[in-house]
Amino acid sequence: MSSEGSRRRDVTVADVAKAAQVSKAQAARALGNYGAVSEDVRERVLAAAEGLGYRPNELARSMNTGKSNTIGVVVGDIENPHFGLATRGITDTAKKSGYNVILINTDEERAAEVDAVQVLLDKRVDGLIVAPASSVETAHLKEVRDSGRPLVLLDRAAEGLDVETFAVDMGTISYESTKYLIEAGHRRIAFVSTVRTEGPYVAGMPLDSSQISDRLEGIRRAFEDEGLSQPMDLVRLNAGDADSIMRITRDLLKGPDAATAIIASDGLIALSVVEAIQESGLSIPSDVSLIMYDDFAWTRLTTPPLTVIAQPVYDMGMAAATALIRQIEGRKSSSPAGPPLEARLVRRGSVGSPKDVGVLSQAGS
Amino acid sequence: MSSEGSRRRDVTVADVAKAAQVSKAQAARALGNYGAVSEDVRERVLAAAEGLGYRPNELARSMNTGKSNTIGVVVGDIENPHFGLATRGITDTAKKSGYNVILINTDEERAAEVDAVQVLLDKRVDGLIVAPASSVETAHLKEVRDSGRPLVLLDRAAEGLDVETFAVDMGTISYESTKYLIEAGHRRIAFVSTVRTEGPYVAGMPLDSSQISDRLEGIRRAFEDEGLSQPMDLVRLNAGDADSIMRITRDLLKGPDAATAIIASDGLIALSVVEAIQESGLSIPSDVSLIMYDDFAWTRLTTPPLTVIAQPVYDMGMAAATALIRQIEGRKSSSPAGPPLEARLVRRGSVGSPKDVGVLSQAGS
DNA sequence: AATCGATGTGAGTCCGGTCTCAATCCTAGG
DNA sequence: CCTAGGATTGAGACCGGACTCACATCGATT
Numbered sequence A, B: 001m002s003s004e005g006s007r008r009r010d011v012t013v014a015d016v017a018k019a020a021q022v023s024k025a026q027a028a029r030a031l032g033n034y035g036a037v038s039e040d041v042r043e044r045v046l047a048a049a050e051g052l053g054y055r056p057n058e059l060a061r062s063m064n065t066g067k068s069n070t071i072g073v074v075v076g077d078i079e080n081p082h083f084g085l086a087t088r089g090i091t092d093t094a095k096k097s098g099y100n101v102i103l104i105n106t107d108e109e110r111a112a113e114v115d116a117v118q119v120l121l122d123k124r125v126d127g128l129i130v131a132p133a134s135s136v137e138t139a140h141l142k143e144v145r146d147s148g149r150p151l152v153l154l155d156r157a158a159e160g161l162d163v164e165t166f167a168v169d170m171g172t173i174s175y176e177s178t179k180y181l182i183e184a185g186h187r188r189i190a191f192v193s194t195v196r197t198e199g200p201y202v203a204g205m206p207l208d209s210s211q212i213s214d215r216l217e218g219i220r221r222a223f224e225d226e227g228l229s230q231p232m233d234l235v236r237l238n239a240g241d242a243d244s245i246m247r248i249t250r251d252l253l254k255g256p257d258a259a260t261a262i263i264a265s266d267g268l269i270a271l272s273v274v275e276a277i278q279e280s281g282l283s284i285p286s287d288v289s290l291i292m293y294d295d296f297a298w299t300r301l302t303t304p305p306l307t308v309i310a311q312p313v314y315d316m317g318m319a320a321a322t323a324l325i326r327q328i329e330g331r332k333s334s335s336p337a338g339p340p341l342e343a344r345l346v347r348r349g350s351v352g353s354p355k356d357v358g359v360l361s362q363a364g365s
Numbered sequence C: 001a002a003t004c005g006a007t008g009t010g011a012g013t014c015c016g017g018t019c020t021c022a023a024t025c026c027t028a029g030g
Numbered sequence D: 001c002c003t004a005g006g007a008t009t010g011a012g013a014c015c016g017g018a019c020t021c022a023c024a025t026c027g028a029t030t
Helices: A013-020 A024-032 A039-052 A058-065 A081-096 A110-122 A139-147 A170-183 A210-225 A242-252 A267-279 A313-329 A357-364 B013-020 B024-032 B039-052 B058-065 B081-096 B110-122 B139-147 B170-183 B210-225 B242-252 B267-279 B313-329 B357-364
Strands: A070-075 A100-105 A127-130 A151-154 A189-192 A261-264 A289-293 A307-310 A344-346 B070-075 B100-105 B127-130 B151-154 B189-192 B261-264 B289-293 B307-310 B344-346
Touching (some): A013 A024, A058 B058, A070 A081, A081 A100, A110 A127, A127 A313, A151 A313, A170 A210, A170 A261, A170 A289, A170 A344, A189 A210, A267 A289, B013 B024, B013 B039, B024 B039, B070 B110, B070 B313, B100 B110, B110 B139, B139 B151, B151 B313, B170 B210, B170 B289, B189 B210, B242 B267, B261 B267, B267 B289
Parallel strands (some): A070 A100, A070 A127, A127 A151, A189 A261, B070 B100, B070 B127, B127 B151, B189 B261, B289 B307
Antiparallel strands (some): A307 A344, B307 B344
């Protein structure tokens, strides 16, 4: 309909050069605008390009500049708003510096992650941002490192891998939050997370996720500080889909030794925990207190609104991208600073005192 | 530390060939495993490749196969779980067929979208999935079409552009939902959306989003069917950030002619609407009823749980990717079917009868 | 008028693969 | 023993830009 039925092969510099009656080299210079080109030639070339609908082939360009202007991002699950927001921080920053993002989802599976990293390397991305599924098995990340390609970690650190990592200090915030619960009178504090482990949790056992280890360590310290010890039976890992989380929650809340407070390791978990609590006919916070990681908008809408641990997720993405791009573009050192990326406990309404605390403290006094 | 300090330039077929003492062509054949290669050569080449840590340069490969095994995805906002989930559907499907995804965010801005499409075309992606910010200004999409690159639309249709589009039938579900509200006694039904318009809404005015037009049309029809007419003053577009949505909500709920029900055009809007309602001290559904588009998990946790319009978002992404890949790989026709992609009204607790309905109907009888 | 440095310009190489084509090997049929 | 035809193999073109290098131009110097 329109005009030149542009089927098949697309226009190349050579075509433009021919049309503009100049050499390929000159056309390339005018188009790529580098080198010296006379006004006359430039105009003719640009006009020809316009007329032919020339579009540079970035693949070819990348091939001999060695730069693809693309960064690879490997996350566990974009469906999770946590990563959605982080990704947003990354893409926004990347775009600002002229980079595009290839996104790969791993479903938190190591095999998928190894694969993803490989693919991105093969595609010659300029750098990688990875939220490692495992903080322990990091051979593939070491390879990236050794290959000399810029790499930056998000959310979780990788053991024995000296790479810039953008994550909040989980130990501290976990400690604070636990302290807060303890001060409210809680002793039976549960922790629910998705990390997978072989058997049930044993204090200090190595975990795949540095994040979770740090959080557990924070909890332990908080108890210790008070001369108490953390109720290990309430640490529940391997929480998978909604059903399993609900099952775990019901289990935590039953019996004479039930948990009086639950710390949900992320928003998805909290969702199911709250659902299970509601279904059990219990109420928050009078029967159970709850703290969840990540501050999503909906947490203000539940009754009561949830007390959460807010992480600067967008900023983390932004910082990671900024650092990566800095690495890609040269100077190693310079400002390693940036804002500190601190998590914060946002006290809303889901934490109260456990039912029998009054009785206990009276009895104690 | 490890061994061969693989700095700089990476290993190429030529290097492998030299190491294996065969010609570049033979090495390439063995590696790319095409053509005829003797067992002996194959083994030597593979061993050499292994030893050298050879990794094919996908860029180079793409350049002369003309295939990048990459599809471009352009969405308005990955931070929005709607797109997060759709993207998940796309990436899962793509991965299954060996494709990677380059994701670009447009913030729902047309300029950014035009740019995004251009960039992806320049990167020679094999195909595009776009959730067009505007259903009207679609010149850039027509260009994609004309360039011969496979294109598929997600979520919204584009006017006068004959491209496979994966979206639910908004007219029908909107009609049904409105009917449901009307039957509950509502007459003052508001509709809040982010679409931008020049001035205030006027019946039938052209909108950027086909989705929204369809929804409004559905509402109109539902009213018409009952011999009523839609309260145009309650259609509020241009709802931007949280603040503006809350302002709009407060405005809708004040005065003698306040809205008794609100339809929120997406989850983000609903979030602020609910917040504004709660802040006003009103309650759902006794004071105001609410329906929102998209069924997010948290909608089950509010008090009351929200009545929502569930869309098969993941499936839409999956269908779009499947169709795109089919287009990329050949056969035009075949099964244009796939599951129907229908939206469904999920009745939970946020719709009730308006306060004065009793009075009114009594007065009426 | 001869010289010099700053442009302009075209031919051709290179990036790292894929692929064509002609030459060489090998083996079975005659 | 000779030969046709398939299996192997190497040289080199090619994809579409970026970039090197040698050469041509030209106004300005002295």
